[in-house]
Each structure stands twice: as C-alpha cells, then as structure tokens.
Amino acid sequence: MRLYQGIRSLILTLFRKILFIWVRTDVSGNSVDALALDPDTPVCYVLQYSSLSGRLVLEQEVIRAGLPGAAEALPVKNGPSHSFFFLYRRIGGFFRGRQAPAPTSEFQALVHYGLEHPDQDVQIVPVSLFWGRSPDKEKSLVKLLLSDTWSIAGRLQKLLIIMVHGRNTYVQFNQPLSLKQVIDEYRHNEERANRKLARILRTHFRRVRQAVLGPDLSHRRTLVAGLVRTQSVKEAIRETAAKDDIPPEKVRAKAYKYADEIAANMSVVTIRVLEVVLSRLWNRIYKGIAINNIRVVKDVAQDNAVVYVPCHRSHIDYLLLSYVLYKNGLMPPHIAAGVNLNMPVVGPILRRGGAFFMRRSFKDNPLYATVFNEYMHVMFSRGYSVEYFVEGGRSRTGRMLQPRPGMLAMTVRSFLRDHRKPIVFVPVYIGYEKVMEGRSYLGELRGKKKEKESVFGLAKTARKLSNSFGRVAVNFGEAIHLSDVLDDVHDSWREEAYDAGHRPAWLNTAVSELAFRVASSINASVAVNPIGMAATVLLGTERLAMDEGQLIRLMDQYAALLKAFPYAATVTLPEGSGKDWVAYCEGMGLINRQPQKLGDIIALEGSNAILMTYYRNNIQHLFALPSLIASLFENKDSLRREKIVFLASVAYPYLQSELFLKYHSDETETVINQWIDVLIAQDLLKPLDDDRIGRPDEGTEAMLRLRVLSRFIIQTVERYHIALGILRKYGSGKISAAELEEQSALLAERMSILFGLNAPEFFDKSLFRNFIANMQKNGVITTDDNGLLCYGEGLDEVAEDARLVLGVEKRQAIQQVTMMGA
16 A cells, blocks of 8 residues: 555656646745644645646645645545545546536545544645636637636646646635634534535635636627617617617617727736736836735635726836736736727727726717716626726826716716625725836926827837836725725615616715725825935925935934824835935935035935925825924924814815825824824924923924924915915905916916925915815805805914914015915
C-alpha cells in the first residue's frame, strides 16, 4: 500500500511539474495571515469539481505559499488522502450523457468524521480556480470551448481551455469554514449535515464565481433587441410617433439605434489584451500602484450589484480602476462614458472593454431617455457591476465637484422598480502624485477653450507617456447600501407601489442624501502623498518659499496632526518623513531649490505654483476644521472656547457643502471641541483661565505653525467675505442671486490678480453659486417675488464675525475691491 502511494505521489508530482511548464497562475488570499488559520487545527482545502488539473494546481500553490497541511493526510477513514478534497464529482462525459454532479465520497467521509468526533474540528478552506476569465457567453463554439464561464467544462473542453488559457490562470483562496460549527446542529442526522455543508460551499463558490466572472450574460444583440421590446420603450415609441407624426416603425428603428449606440459589448479577448497593455503602461509611467481596502469590494461583490463611484481626475481613471479590479480577481464593471469618447478606433475598444456610452444631455429626447433608463435597469436588475462618475466631468481644480444627480436618480429609480438584487455603492478615491492632464487644466482655468476629444488629441497625449507621473493610489471607501439610504430618508419605501414613470415626492431628497454620502465617502478615502503635503505647506506661506529645514519640520508636524485625530480609517498617509518628501518632490520637478549658505530655500516657481494648488486641493478637506479654528486667532490673542465653537459651527455648513466634510450637524460641536483639544496637545493653542484659549507667543515656532495652518483655509473664508461684502453693499432686496454670483466672481478674479493669489478656484463661479444656495438653504437670505435677495440683521452679525479671521491688510483689500466694484 505504501509502495503504491509512493509511486502514485511520484507520478502526480511529475504531472504537476509538466503542467507548470505551461501554466502560469495569479493567486490571491494564499497566506496564513490572510486566511487567519488556527495553527492548532487541521486544514483541508476544497475545490468545487473533481479535476486532476485542479488538484495539481492546488497542490502547487499550497506548497509554493508554505500553507499548512500541504502533504499531511487528515485522520479520516475513507476520507481525503491529502489535506484537500472535491465537493462534487462529474458523472458522464465522453461516451455517456452528462448528469448532475454528485457529492464525492471524500466530502461525505469528512462530514461523517466530524459527526463521529464532536470534539475535533477541521478548517475547510474553499479554493476557486479559473482557467482564464471570460465575461461573456457567446454563441461561438470556439469561445464556448476556450472560455471558463458559468457552464461546467467537460474533459476535452478543459484540456483545450488549459492549452489556450493555462498562462492566464487565477486561483483564489477564501476564508476557512469551521466543520464543527457548520454540522453541529445535525449531530444525529448525517444526511442533513451533508446537505448543509454542501449548500454552504455551493453558495460560496457561486458567489465567488459571480464576483470574478460577473453575471451570466446574454448575447449583446439579444440584450439590445430586448430593450426595444420592454413596455416602457414601447410606450415611448407610441408617444413619440404620435407627437412627431412619424410611423411607429421608424421610431422603433430609432430606438434600436439608440440601444445599439448605448450598449457595451464586453469582450474577454479585449479585456485580456488591455490587461497586458495596461500592465506595461503602468510600469512605464508610474512608480507603483498602491491598492487599499480592496477587501470591501470582495465582500460586497458576491451578493450585490456593485456601483463603483470614483472621483474623476483623469481619463486614466476608468482604465486604472478596471485594471485594479481585474488583477484582484473581480469582474471589471460596465463603465458609463461620454458619447464624445465613442470615436473611431478608440470607441470600439472601450466598448469591448466594458464602456457603455451616454449623451451629455437627453432631457429633450424622451425616447432616448427611456431607452437609456431601461438599459440601466437591466444592468442593475441582473446584478452587473457598473461604474460612473458622480461629478459628471473631470475636476480641473483637484477638488471634488458637486455631484450630478442624473445617474444616481436612475439607479435609485431602477432599485425602486425591482429591489430583489441589492445595490451597493463603493466609493473610490484615485490619487495621482502628478496628473497627466495637469498642464491642460491650467490652460482651461486661465480661459483657454477645452479641446474636444479626438484620435489626434489622444495621439498628442500619448507623447507624454515617456514621462514619469510618480505613484498612484486606489483607495476603496466603505460600502454604502442603497437600501440603508432609502430607509433613512423614507422608511416605508418597500411597501409603496412604484412603476417606471412614477417619481415619488421624496425621491429628490433621497438622491441628494445619496450624492452627499458618496461624495463625502470618496473624500474620506483620500490618499495623502508627498506632493500634496509639500503643496499644502508651501502654498500657506506668503512668498511660496521656505527654509528647507523649516519646511521639513512643518510637514512632519502637520502629518502628526492628521495622525492625532484621524479623519477616517480609510485615509492613507505617505510613508517616510518630511525630508524624504522634499527630496521626492524635487525629483518630480515640482519644487525648486535655491542653495544658500545659511540653509537651502525650497520654493514654488512659475506654473508649478499654480499647478500645486491642484494637489493641495486634493487634501484640503482634511485640514479644514483645524485650519478654520487656527484662522480665528488671526486677529485675536485669545477667545473663549464657546466662542470658538460657535464661530466654527456657523462656518461649518458652508465648508461641509463645498469640501464634502463627513461630519453631520449633530456631530459638529463635538468634533470642533476634539480639534481644540488636539491643537492644545500639539502646542498650537494653549489653555488660559476662565475657559479661554490662547494662541502661542509671537515669534515662536508654534505661532508660525498656527499661522501657516490657518492659511490652508483662509482663501475660502475670504471668498465668503467677498460675497457678503457685495450683498451688504447693495442692501437687502437690491440684487439677484445670479448678479451676486457674477459680481463676486469678477471681484475675486480682480483680487486674485492684484494680490498674487495662486488658486484658480478662488474666482470659480460654481463655488460662489454653492455658497449663495447654502445661505438660502440655511435661511440666512431669502428671495422675494422679484427674485431679489433679502436678509436681516443676522447677516450683518455673521459678516462681522467673519472679519475675525481676516488680517488688517486683507480686510482693507476686500473692502477696497468691494468699493471699486460699486
């Protein structure tokens, strides 16, 4: 017997070595730490279907990773001879009809052992194996033979799959199950214990398969034709035909054309080619990709329709996110792309990579709107993962833009129609140390017309790919369950009837709440990098220059401030220290060194001074509250704590709306008090008698730290003061919101030129518009019947308090600029 086992083991080892001459694997979860294995409990690995090739791959990866139980046999009579087993064995094939898979004898023996030895436990580790990963189910016989899909491959098909896709094999080890816990309730019923463990494992394998391969897709032509046959589209065809006096056949053809223009055509071949191309591209232009909190996605992708909502800073965003997901064993999502990207050559590639195209606006085209809504409903109801950018377009300033409600509203309405498949939003922060389009953003902010996307424009961009753009971070935020948002807004939504044409009164409130949670969660997953830290400190100086040693100390101290009161668990901070960060920024060509005998000067010069505002704005929200508190001491040696809390609380709603700060109104006072305590602990403030808080003495290092900290947010407060100054100059009931927005932006731009401000967003109309809207929302100002803004004495009090944060020079400057605008 031992001789037989020895010969058998030798043959299997030989087969394994031969197999791995060809096979190349990508493996995840294959470590003791990742699996959290108990070293004192036996381990047994399980594959779903019996397969010699699967066994050989599993053995190789267990040995390669040094996992426990690679060669040991479990103490199970008639059970697994090694520490792995198959859940099911195939029946039939070749010359016999294929039948439903049956549980293996090893699986049944393991359950029997567990029942016979209630004091013993076994850790069962499910392992999923994919020979290539195909997201589609085509009619082509070749693709069916050569793709690992939802169907169970036969022996001949598996052989062909290994030959074609063996070098693209993915293996995923998953969290162990406790045999004892699973079967404990069926100690006296072996059959039910078998069924329970089989059901749990079967469900697990199905969830992993959906997360990795995506849902079982139909052919694209079937999907497009099905959209035109839906009741909503049929009704829209009838209405359009009647309204425009067009034959229904022509309208139906137009609807089909719309569906064909929209629908993605995801192709496994394209995805695999893109993986190879993008791997080389990232290695060429980036110094590394840091991926954080990917476990969130792996957890929710198995049971939910996932909506990825990344920030939008670059055209690289969607390529990078799809690549990261695919490399981590997750199905790339269907991506909402502007129809402007559906250009020759590029469009078909993007479509086959998962892009579906949408027009910028279709509110005046109800037929197109209906077709698009139906397409989105198919995506969600069938469990496809989807990606779209809630900002609508790329941020030119580095800040999170105000979310556009369109796609969010479609998602909510689809879920209300059919909520059997849960929808979960996964916020994603993509942080670049050097954004590829940075220079073109500067041109657009200076008034240069935005160039239309074209093949020639992409060719010009390709020339930049020889440059290094530093490192990039992809941080996944905490999942947002859509049902939870709806419960908070309108808890009876499940009981209410809903159809495609119905818009409940509370829908806008739900969409607004969802938009805020998504935007604030993206910001709560920010990746702080050396470029952002250097930009934040240097832009907080008057001359955009600082002694190197002082710059290093300040960056270290402000990083310590973020660690002392972490904004969120999903925020990541850079490795190293201020000294390393200065050297890194210098190597990236973003700061300049001016050698001096008394110590080198580090400065921002030329266009870099404006470009660095982009990277400062990426992380400005992290410093918003401590900076606001620091700014209150610009003209005051001391303030009572309650006054600090009051003033910061008054300003907070406006900062929250602009910077998407995560704290709710009922948390504000608590958080402000916590920040006061942190600033005291960091020696930036000091406690005095009578509950007063004082600033450090003038001329000290601590006072310099406080003053620079206050400048992180001071331009935002100055912008608010400009709007208040213009409103008060005209008086109540004398100026409309549009006029106030226009004049505020013009005067801010003039002030920016006169006083050398390097922040293009300082005179951004949308920020003034948002501030005015929030004053209306908070009841500070109202609109009369003629559309003019009215206010009471409360506005004067707010304006006077705001003056506390401005130095004498700035107050006079704003007053002078306001008078000049009269």
